[in-house]
Amino acid sequence: MSPQTAHPCTAALASFLSAKHAVLFPVALLLAACGENGGKPAGNTPTIATTVTARVTDAALLARGAQIYKANCALCHGANAEGAPNWHKPGPDGKYPAPPLNGTGHDWHHPMSALKWTIREGTGKLGGNMPAWKGKLSDSDIEAVIAWFQSRWPEEIYQNWALMDEKARR
Numbered sequence: 001m002s003p004q005t006a007h008p009c010t011a012a013l014a015s016f017l018s019a020k021h022a023v024l025f026p027v028a029l030l031l032a033a034c035g036e037n038g039g040k041p042a043g044n045t046p047t048i049a050t051t052v053t054a055r056v057t058d059a060a061l062l063a064r065g066a067q068i069y070k071a072n073c074a075l076c077h078g079a080n081a082e083g084a085p086n087w088h089k090p091g092p093d094g095k096y097p098a099p100p101l102n103g104t105g106h107d108w109h110h111p112m113s114a115l116k117w118t119i120r121e122g123t124g125k126l127g128g129n130m131p132a133w134k135g136k137l138s139d140s141d142i143e144a145v146i147a148w149f150q151s152r153w154p155e156e157i158y159q160n161w162a163l164m165d166e167k168a169r170r
C-alpha cells in the first residue's frame, strides 16, 4: 500500500486547530471551502463540531457591563445601544453622532483591539466626538461593557465579527 499524503485541506485544518484559537471560528466555512475544490468524497474531511463561539455568557459580568454602559454610555449611544437619532448623518458641527453599539451600526466592523482603543482613547484626536475613557474606566470595565453590547448583537453578526477579529489577530 502506498503511503497516503494528507489532503491539503486536512493539513490546513489541522494546523489551524492546533493554534491557540481553535474554538472561535466557524470551522464549517473552512470545511465547505475545502469540500468544493478538493474534489474528494466528503468522508475525507474530518468531522468537527461547527461554530463554537466565545461570546461572553457570564451573567454577573454582563450585569456589570450593563451598569457601566448605563452610567457612562447610554446618554449618547442610547438606552439600548440603538445609537443617537440620525447617527449616520453628520451633525451641525460636521461630526457624526454616537452610532449604535447593538450590531446594527458599524461597531462589528472593528476588531476587539480597535473597539478597546476607541473606548480608551476616544476619537477627539481623529476629529470625532467620542470621549476618552482611560483613567475613568479600567481595562476590565471596558471589557465588561464590550461584552455587554456584544451580547446584544444578533448571532450572525457576532459570528462575522469573530471571524474578522480572528484574522485581525494573526
Ligand code: HEC
Pocket (backbone or CB within 6 Å): 068, 069, 072, 073, 074, 075, 076, 077, 096, 097, 098, 099, 100, 101, 105, 106, 107, 108, 110, 115, 118, 119, 123, 126, 127, 128, 129, 130, 131, 133, 137, 145, 146
Ligand atoms: C458624549 C457622547 C458619548 C459618550 C458618553 C460615549 N460615546 Fe461612544 N461614541 C460617541 C461618538 C460621537 C462616536 C462616533 C465617533 C466618531 O465618529 O469619531 C462614538 C463611537 C464609539 C465607538 C465606535 C463605534 C463604531 O461603530 O465605530 C464605540 C465602540 C463607542 N463609542 C463605545 C462607547 C462606550 C463603551 C461608551 C461608554 C463607556 C461610550 N462610547 C460613550 C459618543 C459618545
